[in-house]
Amino acid sequence: MIICKVVGNVWATRKKDELSGEKLMVVQRLDIEEKGSDEVFVAVDCVGAGIGEQVLVTTGSSARMALRNHEAPVDASIVAIIDEVQAQV
Structure with a gap:
């Protein structure tokens, strides 16, 4: 999964x-x-995200599963709106 911003x-x-x-x-x-x-x-937005929000994006066959339509020509789906990210680097 990828952390992104809706632009x-x-x-x-x-x-x-x-x-x-x-x-x-x-x-x-x-x-x-x-x-x-x-x-x-x-x-494709599966969760109702808006411009400026940080989101979690899934790609590949998982993106189609998020839509529950395995025949859809989709390569990326927004599956979550992120509230906070905590990481130690």
Whole structure:
């Protein structure tokens, strides 16, 4: 799983039927010090996240499982809104 920050959203009037009704968000990967990286990608929002929130993103086949639709063309899903991160580095 990846810690990210929601930086925007994607509006798509035409998309695969499996994505109908799903909210697409633009997320930026964060490092442990909450600094943004150059990696920005789109993830399906499963939890109702908003712009500016830190979220937990899962990728690959786990992203489809989060949607409960194994046929959806999804590579990344937001599965949690982060309240706090504690780490010793």
